[in-house]
């Protein structure tokens with residue numbers, strides 16, 4: 080048995096995969112052989128769904144058929160919608176989403192079928208329903224009326240419409256679509272690893288996704304995009320970002336939206352993509368100061384820490400300008416990542432070996448209850464053993 084221990088499993092190979100790979104040296108995110116950034120500039124999120132599920136980019140007929148399949152699964156269990164209304168107003172929307180994903184599992188007749196074909200169909204159902212949990216979960220918690228999905232809009236257009244309640248402009252839809260591609264898949268982040276670990280027990284795809292939602296909520300992962308926007312709003316103006324960052328750094332605070340386990344001190348190519356999208360959006364919305372503020376922040380972090388922005392840093396202001404409420408930024412990330420996670424669960428089920436690592440034990444040995452006159456039942460709390 081190897082006793083080599085890597086804290087945080089840094090650089091440990093956890094799986095073989097044909098789905099994606101971060102080629103940091105060449106600054107490329109490889110998605111089934113394609114460059115993710117090139118894809119984001121040339122195809123749509125639906126094409127990525129096809130690519131992830133089938134291994135090849137869909138033809139235009141296949142894309143139409145995929146969109147039809149997705150729309151035919153828009154029906155949503157009314158009881159689950161009613162259940163979403165039970166959450167208090169202060170509920171975190173990632174908790175609502177996690178519960179919604181678990182709840183819809185029971186309505187899937189193929190829940191316990193682990194075949195590739197059934198997993199494919201369940202992935203389509205999840206892709207059809209997760210955006211609805213995101214949008215209507217928000218509406219339930221903020222006591223607004225539910226909104227029905229619209230089949231006359233594109234998959235992406237409908238998702239944005241269900242969030243904002245307004246039919247998006249073409250350019251807004253395109254930017255949102257690009258952001259969904261940027262978030263769609265990223266090799267083996269914590270959430271995908273969590274999903275694969277869960278799937279490796281032969282647990283179902285809904286359970287694996289629910290586990291990924293729980294993982295993604297954390298601010299060291301998906302939750303960073305919400306934290307970034309709160310920081311940018313706290314700053315308010317261009318002149319104030321440098322003092323705020325310097326103050327946070329002097330207090331050894333982590334700055335959300337910077338740094339990355341794999342890219343480390345290199346640029347996240349998706350951040351560059353979203354920075355370009357932000358540049359388009361600020362022109363359209365006459366909000367140029369927001370971009371200037373972000374650029375100053377980027378320069379300060381490079382100068383002070385040698386750190387580069389990750390995707391969340393530029394996706395956050397993009398979502399803000401698209402009219403998405405901050406508390407939905409991480410749920411939207413998860414909705415976009417659903418396809419990546421489904422592809423990983425399918426791959427895990429098809430070629431499975433149970434994840435079961437070992438530990439490097441650092442605790443005591445050879446203790447015996449009879450040698451001690453006390454049993455510790457909680458921190459700082461001792462009870463006489465009689």
Ligand SMILES: CC(=O)SCCNC(=O)CCNC(=O)[C@H](O)C(C)(C)COP(=O)(O)OP(=O)(O)OC[C@H]1O[C@@H](n2cnc3c(N)ncnc32)[C@H](O)[C@@H]1OP(=O)(O)O
Nearest residue numbers: 298299300301303332333334335336337338339340389390
């Ligand atoms: C889409 C995504 O999920 S991308 C990730 C989103 N998360 C964030 O943006 C949160 C902010 N970033 C971070 O906390 C980190 O960069 C992580 C968690 C993403 C990666 O962290 P790790 O690979 O574990 O690196 P680790 O935490 O060991 O940091 C290494 C060093 O860089 C520093 N560092 C890393 N990120 C930051 C940051 N954002 N702000 C300030 N310092 C940072 C650490 O303090 C540490 O410094 P030290 O060696 O002097 O103590």
Ligand SMILES: O=C([O-])CC(=O)C(=O)O
Nearest residue numbers: 262265267268269340389
């Ligand atoms: O890869 C990671 O660790 C986190 C990340 O950027 C993502 O999930 O998109």
